[in-house]
């Protein structure tokens with residue numbers, strides 16, 4: 001077994017065993033880079049070999065770009081070099097077919113750097129993994145999964161799928177996504193509250209790449225279709241720089257199970273029945289295969305810190321229910337986890353009580369973004385209330401001013417305050 005980082009025992013930081021990070025998706029990669037920025041070594045293990053595909057909508061939003069900038073990366077320069085395309089908003093299409101453009105602000109007030117890019121995850125994740133490869137404080141192990149992690153006394157003993165073991169560690173950061181069985185195995189040992197497996201808080205998604213046949217409502221702008229047949233959920237179209245379109249569909253798992261929905265059949269049925277989408281997308285313009293994945297929504301607060309353990313990104317259940325965006329929360333949770341890890345290494349305190357600050361900080365920094373999803377989630381489970389929700393969406397879409405009103409929901413520092421304000425609704429109705 002290779003010796004990754006021999007301990008010299010001279011300094012707290014250098015002498016500590018490396019932090020082990022499971023998963024080199026955006027969450028795991030950013031955690032390792034943020035730790036390295038503060039002089040902390042890590043071993044990152046991913047069962048896949050990069051570049052690897054990941055079913056996603058391929059939309060990289062402003063919060064993610066800001067985290068990359070804080071890591072001294074330059075996404076405005078680097079991402080276009082790996083075929084990212086700038087986008088300045090999203091077109092939302094209500095159930096009645098009316099469209100509303102929601103425009104994004106530039107990343108910084110003083111520059112015109114876009115705040116959002118579309119980029120295939122294969123390329124985005126590989127861009128981050130290249131940063132890991134280039135960093136002397138990070139040891140990346142690809143192509144071998146973690147089979148088991150056992151908490152013995154106050155250290156994690158980690159066994160890989162090929163039977164080898166990593167150096168025992170005080171700190172394990174789990175960024176293995178939401179399809180990972182490892183997460184439940186590990187959380188059973190260390191977490192105070194075990195996340196309840198409740199299907200309302202999970203989704204299922206499908207993604208396919210199609211040749212771009214045009215027909216966009218606004219050139220270069222992703223489209224989000226809210227349709228009765230996909231509720232609770234939606235259909236997203238993302239234009240990409242390479243002449244392809246990412247078509248992806250997400251539905252809440254409880255609804256799919258309750259109605260025995262076959263997601264692939266529903267995907268093709270929805271496209272074929274739609275007056276304009278049927279002309280743009282068919283099995284003939286699909287490149288490769290449809291790929292599926294689960295989503296873990298941040299519609300419930302979970303305990304994500306335990307003895308020597310912090311869960312990051314999808315493993316922590318942080319995807320926004322309404323937009324299906326999860327990359328931003330994965331990288332922001334990674335940044336927070338790295339800060340807490342540094343403090344715990346300095347104090348040599350890896351206890352659950354000390355790491356509990358991670359959960360508090362997650363709530364403080366991500367709670368506002370997840371709030372709207374948490375508020376509407378109960379309505380979406382009830383078919384009668386969904387009827388009401390549909391009317392509201394149709395109404396908002398019919399108002400010309402809808403776009404600017406909706407973009408307030410993206411940028412307001414306190415979404416619940418905005419939703420309690422009568423002027424917000426006045427603006428929606430009268431402009």
Ligand SMILES: Cc1cc2nc3c(=O)[nH]c(=O)nc-3n(C[C@H](O)[C@H](O)[C@H](O)COP(=O)(O)OP(=O)(O)OC[C@H]3O[C@@H](n4cnc5c(N)ncnc54)[C@H](O)[C@@H]3O)c2cc1C
Pocket residue numbers: 022023024025026027028045046047048054055056057058059060061144145146147175176177178180182204205206207248249250292293294295312313314315319324325326327328330
């Ligand atoms: C259909 C769909 C559309 C979406 N659209 C968007 C979008 O447009 N924008 C957005 O921001 N988000 C979107 N999301 C959500 C987004 O994909 C996730 O939130 C994001 O990938 C989370 O990153 P992560 O690093 O937590 O996990 P992941 O990206 O899933 O990375 C986890 C990594 O862990 C590795 N791993 C798993 N188990 C093990 C193991 N036992 N040992 C070692 N390695 C392991 C995996 O190989 C993987 O590389 C979408 C999701 C879906 C399904």
